[in-house]
Amino acid sequence: MSKYTKAAGIIILLYVIALLAAAPLPQGNVAVLHIDGVLDTSRHTDGTSSARVVDQLDALSGNPAIRGLIIEVDSPGGSGVAAWEIAQAVKRLNITRVAVIRGVGASGGYWVASATDHVIASPFSIVGSIGVTSSYLEISQLLQHYGITYNEITSGTYKDMGSPFKQLAPDEEVLLRQAVQQAQQSFVAAVAQNRHMTESTVESLADGRIFLGDEALSLGLIDEIGTQTDAVAYLESQLNSTVITYELPTDTWYELLSQGMATRLGKGIGQGFATGLLAQASIKT
Amino acid sequence: MGKRKVVTKILVHAPIGKRLLAMALDLLILNTFVIAPLSSRVMALLPAPQVLLHDVGLASVLSTYTATMAALIFGYFVLMEFFLQQSPGKMALGLLVVGDRGDKPGFAQIAMRNLNAVLIFPFLLLLVIEPAIMLYSGSPQRLSEQWSRTHVVEQHEVKA
Numbered sequence: 373m374s375k376y377t378k379a380a381g382i383i384i385l386l387y388v389i390a391l392l393a394a395a396p397l398p399q400g401n402v403a404v405l406h407i408d409g410v411l412d413t414s415r416h417t418d419g420t421s422s423a424r425v426v427d428q429l430d431a432l433s434g435n436p437a438i439r440g441l442i443i444e445v446d447s448p449g450g451s452g453v454a455a456w457e458i459a460q461a462v463k464r465l466n467i468t469r470v471a472v473i474r475g476v477g478a479s480g481g482y483w484v485a486s487a488t489d490h491v492i493a494s495p496f497s498i499v500g501s502i503g504v505t506s507s508y509l510e511i512s513q514l515l516q517h518y519g520i521t522y523n524e525i526t527s528g529t530y531k532d533m534g535s536p537f538k539q540l541a542p543d544e545e546v547l548l549r550q551a552v553q554q555a556q557q558s559f560v561a562a563v564a565q566n567r568h569m570t571e572s573t574v575e576s577l578a579d580g581r582i583f584l585g586d587e588a589l590s591l592g593l594i595d596e597i598g599t600q601t602d603a604v605a606y607l608e609s610q611l612n613s614t615v616i617t618y619e620l621p622t623d624t625w626y627e628l629l630s631q632g633m634a635t636r637l638g639k640g641i642g643q644g645f646a647t648g649l650l651a652q653a654s655i656k657t
Numbered sequence: 658m659g660k661r662k663v664v665t666k667i668l669v670h671a672p673i674g675k676r677l678l679a680m681a682l683d684l685l686i687l688n689t690f691v692i693a694p695l696s697s698r699v700m701a702l703l704p705a706p707q708v709l710l711h712d713v714g715l716a717s718v719l720s721t722y723t724a725t726m727a728a729l730i731f732g733y734f735v736l737m738e739f740f741l742q743q744s745p746g747k748m749a750l751g752l753l754v755v756g757d758r759g760d761k762p763g764f765a766q767i768a769m770r771n772l773n774a775v776l777i778f779p780f781l782l783l784l785v786i787e788p789a790i791m792l793y794s795g796s797p798q799r800l801s802e803q804w805s806r807t808h809v810v811e812q813h814e815v816k817a
Contacts, residue, residue: 382740
């Protein structure tokens with residue numbers, strides 16, 4: 373036997389050992405994802421970043437060991453885009469998905485939960501608030517009070533629509549209302565599809581109302597009253613195997629390091645100021 | 658009458674560049690074939706470090722994987738050098754592992770010289786200490802090679 377054959381034999385032997393060693397070792401087969409706080413499209417947010425969540429969920433689809441997903445929702449919603457992106461990523465996963473609504477699963481938070489196969493909430497969870505808002509800050513009268521004039525040269529009639537420095541014109545308000553209405557219809561259609569309900573049924577619940585868990589169950593917005601233990605039990609019955617959960621990370625190293633008091637304080641003031649002034653006609657779920 | 662040629666084989670310590678190249682080739686083979694099933698699992702499981710702190714079960718699973726990978730890497734070098742006196746990387750560059758007298762080393766010698774391949778503390782420290790000592794002392798042998806009385810050599814033929 374040549375030395376090359378022997379070397380190849382040793383490599384094959386070790387490869388087989390590696391395969392055998394990898395097989396029986398316990399591994400998490402169900403990922404747990406936390407959707408906390410306000411949903412945002414930015415990667416750097418104190419709430420949940422849809423960009424990061426989508427990355428995590430897409431990575432799960434390439435892992436054959438992962439057979440289930442539990443999404444723990446405690447969110448009042450946030451950016452409509454973020455909710456839509458997360459819901460789409462959840463639906464792309466070809467595994468059994470369960471949502472557990474903790475304190476709040478409202479608006480965009482509920483949209484995400486509804487994208488799963490089974491929604492669980494506690495009797496006291498706040499569920500629903502299916503609806504869309506669009507808000508803007510207007511300080512034109514304040515400027516007027518101080519004798520400050522707002523002048524803006526725009527390339528189009530509606531380019532400065534929603535600017536806090538001028539009053540919203542009636543036709544601008546109509547346009548904003550139309551955008552909100554369109555977003556609302558998409559939201560309702562998505563929930564109806566996710567929950568196998570008719571759009572008219574969802575529409576009747578989609579006036580922004582919130583429901584406690586028990587009522588949400590009777591209305592068909594959730595499937596079960598329970599906790600994560602019930603989610604595990606559901607998955608075990610669906611997957612016909614023992615569930616070993618592991619948590620998907622929520623913070624990066626950078627965020628952990630930057631979570632000092634001063635950073636958070638400065639960031640909070642800055643973000644609050646910027647968001648207040650610049651939230652022009654943003655669509656929120 | 659033809660002249661009879663005398664071929665003398667001499668062993669010289671392998672230059673550090675060739676040794677590093679051989680190591681790189683071995684790492685490539687290890688990563689591509691030997692530890693691939695385990696490393697893919699580890700990469701799939703690897704969460705952010707703060708999750709490891711909270712999830713003791715996951716930390717222990719990852720530790721088991723890491724230990725198994727370390728054993729496979731150690732086994733690769735030990736088996737190759739014990740049976741063939743060279744790993745595939747060394748084979749590609751014509752390097753050989755020999756004892757003090759140019760003889761074939763025993764199993765214990767091979768195991769000892771490959772302690773640096775056990776990627777677990779405290780053996781992990783050898784990965785840093787050994788090159789540093791080699792550079793400082795100018796010795797052609799790593800520390801664990803001195804302990805095991807082994808050498809990495811290349812064979813030259815001198816024709817007379």
